Amino acid sequence: MSFLSKADFPQNKNEFVRDSIAGVTVAIVALPLAIGFGITSGMSAAAGISTAIIAGLIAGLLGGSRYQISGPTGAMTVVLIPVIANFGPTAIPILGVMAGLVVILMSVIRLGGLINKVPDSVVEGFTVGIALVIGLQQLPFALGVVKGEGERTLQVAYNTVKSALVIGLHWQTILVVVLTLVIKFNFVRVITLLKIRAYIPASFGALVMTSLIVRGFGLDVALIGDIPRNVAKWSSPTFSGIDLTQLIVPALSIAVLAAIESLLSARVADDLSNTKPGQEFSPNQELFGQGLATTVASVFGGMPATGAIARTNVNVRAGAKSRFSAIIHAITLLLIVLFLAPIFSQIPSAAIAGVLIGTSFRIFNKASMQEIFKSGQKNIWIYLITAGVTVGVDLIWGIFVGIALYLLLRAIPKK
Numbered sequence: 386m387s388f389l390s391k392a393d394f395p396q397n398k399n400e401f402v403r404d405s406i407a408g409v410t411v412a413i414v415a416l417p418l419a420i421g422f423g424i425t426s427g428m429s430a431a432a433g434i435s436t437a438i439i440a441g442l443i444a445g446l447l448g449g450s451r452y453q454i455s456g457p458t459g460a461m462t463v464v465l466i467p468v469i470a471n472f473g474p475t476a477i478p479i480l481g482v483m484a485g486l487v488v489i490l491m492s493v494i495r496l497g498g499l500i501n502k503v504p505d506s507v508v509e510g511f512t513v514g515i516a517l518v519i520g521l522q523q524l525p526f527a528l529g530v531v532k533g534e535g536e537r538t539l540q541v542a543y544n545t546v547k548s549a550l551v552i553g554l555h556w557q558t559i560l561v562v563v564l565t566l567v568i569k570f571n572f573v574r575v576i577t578l579l580k581i582r583a584y585i586p587a588s589f590g591a592l593v594m595t596s597l598i599v600r601g602f603g604l605d606v607a608l609i610g611d612i613p614r615n616v617a618k619w620s621s622p623t624f625s626g627i628d629l630t631q632l633i634v635p636a637l638s639i640a641v642l643a644a645i646e647s648l649l650s651a652r653v654a655d656d657l658s659n660t661k662p663g664q665e666f667s668p669n670q671e672l673f674g675q676g677l678a679t680t681v682a683s684v685f686g687g688m689p690a691t692g693a694i695a696r697t698n699v700n701v702r703a704g705a706k707s708r709f710s711a712i713i714h715a716i717t718l719l720l721i722v723l724f725l726a727p728i729f730s731q732i733p734s735a736a737i738a739g740v741l742i743g744t745s746f747r748i749f750n751k752a753s754m755q756e757i758f759k760s761g762q763k764n765i766w767i768y769l770i771t772a773g774v775t776v777g778v779d780l781i782w783g784i785f786v787g788i789a790l791y792l793l794l795r796a797i798p799k800k
Contacts, residue, residue: 392664393451393708400706402584407703408713410589411454414699415441416718416729417609417737422457423688427469428477431613432687433457438718439617440678440690445711448674449497449667450651452658454696454711455678459522460646460780461639461691463536468635479622480632480639481683487640488676497668500648506760507787509753510768512653514775514783516748519695519741521776526738527562529555529607539777557604558735565595565739586703588740595736607734612726616719618686639679639689645781647675647692656750657701699744763794 395401415437423433437456444455468480491497521542525532530552533544549555572587599606651666660666671692679689700710721729757768767790775783 389446395707395709399584401709403704403706404710405713406584406586406589407700407705408710409717410586410592410703411696411700411705411710412714412717412721413592413729413732414588414737414740415454415456415693415696415714416612416721417732417734418693418696419457419718420609420612422459422462426457426462426465426688428465428474428688429613431615432474434613434718434722435616435618435685436682436687436690438715438722439682439685439687441711441718442715443681444647444671444674444678444690444692445708445715446674447670447677448647448651448692448708449670449672450654450692450697451666451708452654452697452701452705452710453647453651453666453671453692453708454700454714455647455675455690456693456696457688458646458691458693459518460642461689463779464635464638464642465688472632475620476632477688478620478684479629480636481687481689482622482680483632483636484639484643484689485676485678485680485683487637488643488672488679490676491640491644492669492672492676495669496644497648497670497672500652500668503649503652503784503788504767504791505753506757506764506767507771507784507791508649508652508656509750509757510771510787511649511775511780511783512656512748512750513754513768514772515653515694515780516745517772517776518780519698519745519748523738523741524549526607526734527559527742529558529735537778555606558606561595561599561604561606561733561735562739562742564598565591565736566743568594569740569743584704588699588703588744591740591743592732592736595739596732599733599736600731604733609730609732609734609737612722612730614722614726616686616722620684620686622684640676642781643675643679643689643691644672645784646694647671649780649784650692650694650697653694653748654697654701656753657698657748658705695741695744698748699740702744702747767791767794 419433419437420430423430440455524545528549530549535541569587569591572590771787774786
C-alpha cells in the first residue's frame with residue numbers, strides 16, 4: 386500500500402489552477418449538503434460541516450483515489466438515524482471509532498480488491514441508479530417545499546411532488562433551477578464566444594451567475610442560510626451508559642456501507658475521468674483513508690463518513706486532475722466557516738439543486754449504455770434491475786441484488 390507520490394499532485398500550473406477551481410466548486414456544492422445531512426441524521430449542522438472538512442481532508446490526502454470527495458452522505462444518514470434515535474449523539478464517537486477501525490482492518494487484510502470483481506453491468510446499472518437518486522433527492526430544493534415523508538428515495542420523491550402540487554408550485558424557485566441548468570449546459574459555449582481564456586468550471590459559473598441574478602432581481606427563493614462556525618470540537622469516546630454489544634451491528638453496518646460506497650464511488654470516478662490503465666485508484670489504500678477519516682471525524686464533533694458520489698462527480702466534471710482538489714475542497718469549507726459565512730449563506734438552495742441535477746445528467750455514459758445493450762439480454766437485465774433496486778431500495782441492495790443476479794444468470798447453461 387503506497388501512499389503519496391508526486392503524481393498525486395498537480396504537475397504544472399494549469400493542473401494547479403484546475404484542481405483549485407474544482408476544489409472551490411465542489412466545496413460550494415458540499416456546504417448545504419453537509420449541513421442538511423448533519424441535521425437529518427439527528428446530530429447538528431456543525432457536525433455535518435465538521436465531517437466534510439475533517440473526513441474530506443484525511444480521505445483526500447491518504448485515500449486511494451485522486452478524485453474522491455468524502456464527507457457525510459444520504460446513505461450514511463439513513464443508517465445513523467435509528468442509531469442516534471436509540472443511543473443519542475453521545476454514542477457517535479465510540480461508534481465512529483469502531484466502524485473506522487473495521488474499515489482499516491478491511492484494508493489491512495486487503496478486501497478492497499474485491500471491488501474490481503464486481504461485473505461491469507452491475508457497476509453501470511449502479512451508476513445510472515445513483516444518477517437518478519441524486520436527481521430525485523434535489524426535488525425538495527427544486528420545488529421549494531419540505532422533503533416528503535418516507536425512507537426510500539422513490540417514496541420521498543413521490544410525497545415531495547404530491548406536497549408541492551397540494552401547496553402550489555413555487556415558480557420562482559423552479560425558475561432558478563431552470564436558469565442554473567441553462568447556464569451550466571451553455572457556459573462553456575458562452576465562455577468560448579467571449580474568448581475568455583481563464584478556466585472556469587460550468588458548475589462554478591452557474592452558481593455565481595445564478596446567485597447574482599437572484600440577488601439583482603430580488604427573487605423570493607430559499608437561500609443556504611446560517612452557516613455554523615463551531616466546528617471540530619473534541620468528543621471523547623465514552624462507554625458510559627452504553628452497552629457496547631448493542632453497537633456491534635450498527636458499527637459493522639456503517640463499516641460495510643463506508644467501504645462499498647467509497648470503493649464504488651472511486652471506481653465510477655475513474656470511469657468518468659477516463660483514467661488510463663495502471664493509474665486507477667488503489668482500493669485498499671482507499672479503505673485505509675476512509676477508515677481513518679471516519680475515526681478522526683467522529684471524535685472531533687463529526688460523524689462517520691464515506692466517499693460522496695454526487696460530490697465526487699462534481700469534482701470530476703469540474704476538471705479535477707489530482708487529489709489536490711479534495712484538499713482544496715476541505716480548506717475552502719474551513720475558510721467559508723471561519724471568514725466567509727455571510728457571503729456564501731446567500732447562495733440559493735435551488736441553484737445547488739440545479740447543479741446537482743445537471744451533474745446527475747452528466748453521469749449517464751451513453752457509450753457504456755450502448756455497449757451494455759449490445760452485449761446480450763443477460764447483461765441488459767442485470768443492468769436494469771441493478772439500477773431499479775438502487776433507486777427503489779438503496780445502493781447497498783442494488784449492488785447485492787445485481788451481483789446475485791449476475792451469478793444466477795451465469796450459472797444457467799446456454800442453450
